[in-house]
Amino acid sequence: MVIVKKYGGTSVETPEKILKIAEKIALSKDEGNDVVVVVSAMGKTTNYLIDLLHKVNDEPSPREYDMIVSTGEQISIALLASALSKLGKKAISLTGFQAGIDTDSTHSRAKLKRVYRGTLRSILDEGKIPVVAGFQGISPSGEITTLGRGGSDTTAVAIAYALDADVCEIFTDVDGVYAADPRYVESPKHIDRISYDEMIEMAAHGAKVLHLRAVELARRYKVPLVVKHAHENGTGTKIEGMNDMEEPVVRALTVDENIVKIVVEGVPDEPGIAAKIFEKLASRHLALDMIVQSMHKEKKNDVAFTVANDDFSEAIQAIKEVKDEVKAENVHFDEEIAKVSIVGVNILGSSEIIHAMFSSIADVGANIDMISSSNSRISCLVPKNKIKEVAKSIARSFNLATNGYVNDD
Ligand code: ADP
Ligand code: ASP
Numbered sequence: 001m002v003i004v005k006k007y008g009g010t011s012v013e014t015p016e017k018i019l020k021i022a023e024k025i026a027l028s029k030d031e032g033n034d035v036v037v038v039v040s041a042m043g044k045t046t047n048y049l050i051d052l053l054h055k056v057n058d059e060p061s062p063r064e065y066d067m068i069v070s071t072g073e074q075i076s077i078a079l080l081a082s083a084l085s086k087l088g089k090k091a092i093s094l095t096g097f098q099a100g101i102d103t104d105s106t107h108s109r110a111k112l113k114r115v116y117r118g119t120l121r122s123i124l125d126e127g128k129i130p131v132v133a134g135f136q137g138i139s140p141s142g143e144i145t146t147l148g149r150g151g152s153d154t155t156a157v158a159i160a161y162a163l164d165a166d167v168c169e170i171f172t173d174v175d176g177v178y179a180a181d182p183r184y185v186e187s188p189k190h191i192d193r194i195s196y197d198e199m200i201e202m203a204a205h206g207a208k209v210l211h212l213r214a215v216e217l218a219r220r221y222k223v224p225l226v227v228k229h230a231h232e233n234g235t236g237t238k239i240e241g242m243n244d245m246e247e248p249v250v251r252a253l254t255v256d257e258n259i260v261k262i263v264v265e266g267v268p269d270e271p272g273i274a275a276k277i278f279e280k281l282a283s284r285h286l287a288l289d290m291i292v293q294s295m296h297k298e299k300k301n302d303v304a305f306t307v308a309n310d311d312f313s314e315a316i317q318a319i320k321e322v323k324d325e326v327k328a329e330n331v332h333f334d335e336e337i338a339k340v341s342i343v344g345v346n347i348l349g350s351s352e353i354i355h356a357m358f359s360s361i362a363d364v365g366a367n368i369d370m371i372s373s374s375n376s377r378i379s380c381l382v383p384k385n386k387i388k389e390v391a392k393s394i395a396r397s398f399n400l401a402t403n404g405y406v407n408d409d
């Protein structure tokens with residue numbers, strides 16, 4: 001079998017953990033598999049590097065950002081390849097460039113263009129284990145790029161696709177995907193199997209257990225994807241093709257606190273205004289989420305949307321540039337908000353589910369600021385200081401914790 005194994009930051013946070021992982025990888029190699037390993041930076045290294053950069057410049061260029069953050073993964077690959085050598089395995093560390101990972105030139109959130117399979121294939125054919133730096137690639141002009149926070153998952157899936165791997169295993173600090181982030185809901189139910197589509201909704205709305213683009217790529221190219229605990233034995237979660245359920249069912253809730261709401265107030269109610277506002281944001285390749293337009297009296301509208309924290313400074317800059325052109329009366333933003341979503345099959349088709357979602361938020365006295373939905377998701381913006389209570393209340397309504405029990409602490 002060809003297996004791609006990706007280890008996240010917490011799984012490689014100490015030399016001891018790296019040695020343990022090396023033993024598991026060696027075992028898989030001994031079983032006769034072709035193994036490619038992808039690793040993230042150790043523990044919180046990436047955060048540390050970003051803080052370090054901001055100590056010398058609070059508005060660093062995206063090029064220098066990529067230059068520094070990409071070093072985190074380089075530490076991990078050298079350590080893991082050396083740990084494997086110590087166990088008598090032939091291993092070789094590779095940067096994104098060396099592994100043939102081509103991206104576009106959008107620093108800090110580069111898109112993969114292709115993965116050159118030749119280098120990795122010939123290393124495997126020599127009986128070696130390639131240990132590839134996740135999260136990084138190389139632009140057409142030879143610049144180091146990174147794929148956005150959490151992007152090592154995407155590196156792993158792209159390599160699995162390029163090598164036509166039998167499975168891409170994502171090892172992390174939890175035994176797979178749960179019905180809620182364990183940091184918000186105590187003892188959430190374990191999900192054994194989940195469809196690519198549901199997982200995409202979860203990843204897009206806060207479940208950082210998998211990088212959104214990794215799941216999108218896996219769905220597009222039908223890469224078999226599994227999430228497992230790096231150091232404990234468990235069943236893990238399989239992410240696979242179709243969902244065979246038709247009945248509306250809520251499978252999970254997600255929380256996203258890393259968002260900011262931006263409101264462009266008092267723009268004229270006339271054709272082309274929204275297009276102008278969003279043109280500026282599009283030219284910066286910013287990912288937007290909830291978008292709401294509400295009408296005032298006197299033919300004025302407010303246009304509000306949310307962006308990820310990481311994109312906030314660019315988004316607000318873009319809005320300031322267009323403020324006069326769209327004759328906005330004011331622009332303001334709100335960081336004290338969080339998004340809670342329920343994800344499942346056909347949920348928008350069930351008015352009972354919609355009602356239960358809003359009731360469970362009302363039950364804890366939280367005000368809903370914005371609502372958005374798709375066939376398989378309902379999201380609400382609520383005050384950040386209420387998010388834990390809200391998550392627990394929703395988990396209780398939809399029976400997302402084991403034994404239906406949710407602690408109220
Ligand atoms: P890694 O460093 O291995 O990439 P991440 O921190 O990116 O790990 O992702 C794992 C974390 O994702 C878990 O520790 C958990 O807190 C969080 N998470 C959020 N939602 C979920 C979910 N639905 N199921 C499992 N984990 C989740
Ligand atoms: N080290 C990077 C990050 O912290 C990439 C990753 O972990 O996937 O975002």
Ligand code: MG
Binds near residue numbers: 008153208210
């Ligand atoms: Mg991750």
